[in-house]
Amino acid sequence: MLNFIARRVVNMIFLLIIVSFVGFWIIQLPPGSILDTQIQRLRAQGGNLPESLIQALRTRYGVDDPFYVQYWKWISRSLQGDFGTSFETDQTVAERIYNRLGISVSLSLTALLFTWLVSIPIGVYSATHRYSWPDYIITFVQFLGLSIPGFLLALILLITASRLWDQPIGGLFSPQYADAPWSVAKLMDFLGHVWIAIVVLAVGATAGLTRVMRANLLDVLNMQYIQTARAKGLQEATVIWKHAVRNAIHPLVMSLGTLLPALIVGETLIAIILSLPTIGPLYLDALRSQDMYLAGTILVMLSALLLIGNLIADLLLAWVDPRVRLE
Amino acid sequence: MTNAVTGAETSNVQIVSEDDVVRVQDLKLNFYTALGVVRALNGVSFNIPRGKVLGVVGESGCGKSQTGLSIMQLTTGRIEGGSILFREFNTGEAIDITRLEKNGPEMRHIRGNNISMIFQEPMTSLNPCYTVGNQIEEAILLHQTQDKAEARKRAVDILQKVGMPNPERIADSYPHQLSGGMRQRAMIAMALSCTPTLLIADEPTTALDVTTEAQILDLMRDLQNEIGTSIMFITHNMGVVAQMCDEVAVMYLGRIIERATIDDIFYDPKHPYTISLLRSIPRLGVARGEKLESIKGTVPDPYSTVTGCPFHPRCPAAIPGLCDAVMPDETFVAGSRTHTVRCHLYT
Numbered sequence: 001m002l003n004f005i006a007r008r009v010v011n012m013i014f015l016l017i018i019v020s021f022v023g024f025w026i027i028q029l030p031p032g033s034i035l036d037t038q039i040q041r042l043r044a045q046g047g048n049l050p051e052s053l054i055q056a057l058r059t060r061y062g063v064d065d066p067f068y069v070q071y072w073k074w075i076s077r078s079l080q081g082d083f084g085t086s087f088e089t090d091q092t093v094a095e096r097i098y099n100r101l102g103i104s105v106s107l108s109l110t111a112l113l114f115t116w117l118v119s120i121p122i123g124v125y126s127a128t129h130r131y132s133w134p135d136y137i138i139t140f141v142q143f144l145g146l147s148i149p150g151f152l153l154a155l156i157l158l159i160t161a162s163r164l165w166d167q168p169i170g171g172l173f174s175p176q177y178a179d180a181p182w183s184v185a186k187l188m189d190f191l192g193h194v195w196i197a198i199v200v201l202a203v204g205a206t207a208g209l210t211r212v213m214r215a216n217l218l219d220v221l222n223m224q225y226i227q228t229a230r231a232k233g234l235q236e237a238t239v240i241w242k243h244a245v246r247n248a249i250h251p252l253v254m255s256l257g258t259l260l261p262a263l264i265v266g267e268t269l270i271a272i273i274l275s276l277p278t279i280g281p282l283y284l285d286a287l288r289s290q291d292m293y294l295a296g297t298i299l300v301m302l303s304a305l306l307l308i309g310n311l312i313a314d315l316l317l318a319w320v321d322p323r324v325r326l327e
Numbered sequence: 328m329t330n331a332v333t334g335a336e337t338s339n340v341q342i343v344s345e346d347d348v349v350r351v352q353d354l355k356l357n358f359y360t361a362l363g364v365v366r367a368l369n370g371v372s373f374n375i376p377r378g379k380v381l382g383v384v385g386e387s388g389c390g391k392s393q394t395g396l397s398i399m400q401l402t403t404g405r406i407e408g409g410s411i412l413f414r415e416f417n418t419g420e421a422i423d424i425t426r427l428e429k430n431g432p433e434m435r436h437i438r439g440n441n442i443s444m445i446f447q448e449p450m451t452s453l454n455p456c457y458t459v460g461n462q463i464e465e466a467i468l469l470h471q472t473q474d475k476a477e478a479r480k481r482a483v484d485i486l487q488k489v490g491m492p493n494p495e496r497i498a499d500s501y502p503h504q505l506s507g508g509m510r511q512r513a514m515i516a517m518a519l520s521c522t523p524t525l526l527i528a529d530e531p532t533t534a535l536d537v538t539t540e541a542q543i544l545d546l547m548r549d550l551q552n553e554i555g556t557s558i559m560f561i562t563h564n565m566g567v568v569a570q571m572c573d574e575v576a577v578m579y580l581g582r583i584i585e586r587a588t589i590d591d592i593f594y595d596p597k598h599p600y601t602i603s604l605l606r607s608i609p610r611l612g613v614a615r616g617e618k619l620e621s622i623k624g625t626v627p628d629p630y631s632t633v634t635g636c637p638f639h640p641r642c643p644a645a646i647p648g649l650c651d652a653v654m655p656d657e658t659f660v661a662g663s664r665t666h667t668v669r670c671h672l673y674t
Contacts, residue, residue, distance in 0.1 A: 227401060232466045322503070
């Protein structure tokens with residue numbers, strides 16, 4: 001098992017290097033560079049930039065180097081933990097990313113947890129009460145959840161929350177708590193803000209996974225070993241939760257690998273609407289202004305999350321189902 | 328001890344034995360589907376004496392598996408009438424299973440403990456996620472003992488009993504690591520782990536190759552002699568019946584059409600269906616080029632009801648005006664107290 005994990009980690013490192021190289025190449029493909037954006041901004045502010053200053057900036061940022069030189073400058077320092085400086089704000093990339101990445105990952109993990117906690121029991125109920133009224137209602141709500149776009153749901157919830165409960169809109173904190181130290185009141189305020197984000201993030205995946213859970217469990221319930229379990233005299237609850245669910249849960253476990261980065265990327269639009277300080281909007285900005293180091297670092301981080309998520313999913317699956325364990 | 332069951336209605340053809348562990352009376356089972364009602368069992372009656380093996384034979388869809396599942400109350404159909412008296416022979420207590428709540432504590436106490444069942448598909452009848460030992464222990468922990476170490480010991484013992492080499496290792500194996508024959512042995516071990524009064528074996532060897540089949544049948548016969556469990560052996564294979572059973576019930580379209588001892592069925596079959604069934608078995612020593620007899624026609628559509636004798640459309644000896652109009656009663660064959668047949672030719 002340890003051998004398996006070690007092999008996977010080595011593979012991951014190679015994959016990350018390839019991803020970062022290709023990603024870096026694609027990011028610099030469009031004409032122009034971060035410097036053009038900067039110069040334009042300075043000119044718009046009315047400054048008269050002498051040619052010598054522009055030339056100095058060009059050398060400093062290294063924008064005239066071929067991209068593989070830029071790539072090497074960035075990656076060699078990144079390996080030592082220095083992701084470089086963001087061209088746009090002169091902050092270090094690490095400074096700009098870490099806070100937002102933390103919020104993104106914890107939001108996504110919470111949404112993932114929410115997805116599982118809701119879709120497993122509802123899927124099981126739906127399968128064991130097939131073609132009953134509750135099942136029809138669940139199915140209807142599922143299709144609603146699948147077909148409403150996240151940004152629309154975000155808007156609806158925002159308006160509802162502010163009209164009905166007089167809740168302040170957007171952000172993670174109300175202004176009076178933003179810089180305050182953590183307290184019970186701040187926590188409550190935070191929860192009041194964050195639930196909309198979690199629900200909006202989770203609703204599509206939840207609807208989908210509930211459906212998958214229902215269909216899979218229905219298949220498993222027709223298996224012979226379920227009959228065997230019943231013939232042993234087990235309670236129906238034991239038959240369902242011990243014998244059936246464990247065999248039906250594979251797609252949910254596998255979804256862990258893809259869901260984590262999908263949630264992080266998928267939240268971009270929602271984060272913009274809800275003005276959440278997450279990684280998505282930052283990534284979008286970095287791409288648009290060709291802030292190479294920033295964009296490249298975010299790309300590598302997201303890829304790493306995808307790979308880690310997949311590794312965790314594989315390990316979980318091996319734990320759930322002995323048939324996929326490696327000898 | 329036998330008084331407990333005498334209250335049940337018994338028809339004049341009931342082959343009553345003091346020793347019956349199961350007495351099924353006029354069992355009716357329906358399935359209500361979107362396409363209509365399927366009458367799976369239309370008044371099935373039989374009994375299984377203590378320590379005997381009853382073979383239940385018939386074509387696919389004749390209701391033999393549903394009869395077994397009804398005794399376990401595991402059928403998805405609805406039992407509409409009749410009774411299933413079960414007598415636990417240690418206590419002598421008789422219970423009508425049809426009156427028990429389907430998943431209630433009493434029914435669950437009987438399942439796996441007093442009556443257990445093994446199925447046709449050994450490849451899929453064990454849960455792939457748990458070790459064989461774990462699945463056997465589950466039944467023992469449920470019915471016999473609370474002690475996990477003791478349950479483990481018993482599981483290993485029973486695995487040894489069903490002829491597993493290295494039972495300790497098998498107990499820690501997952502089903503996918505075992506062959507079909509081994510899995511069926513494990514299933515038998517699980518079914519016998521609580522020394523049930525009755526074992527329902529639903530085509531336990533159909534999915535196995537012939538060599539393995541012979542081994543499994545030997546094993547079942549040996550264990551049956553040793554433990555004294557009665558067996559309801561469901562099969563469509565007359566060869567297996569000859570090897571395993573003491574008595575035979577032949578089913579056709581949800582009814583038992585002939586019941587007899589093993590010798591009477593093979594040497595003196597009465598019902599035209601039984602006769603055709605026996606003739607359609609290929610034999611060694613029959614002249615080459617001679618055509619193997621088959622039963623003409625097919626089993627009628629399950630949603631329809633056939634008037635008269637259900638076999639009359641395919642029967643070579645059908646009497647027009649009688650067989651297609653009147654349902655024959657089950658009667659004793661002249662001069663026998665063990666051989667019954669449901670056919671107008673013998674009334």
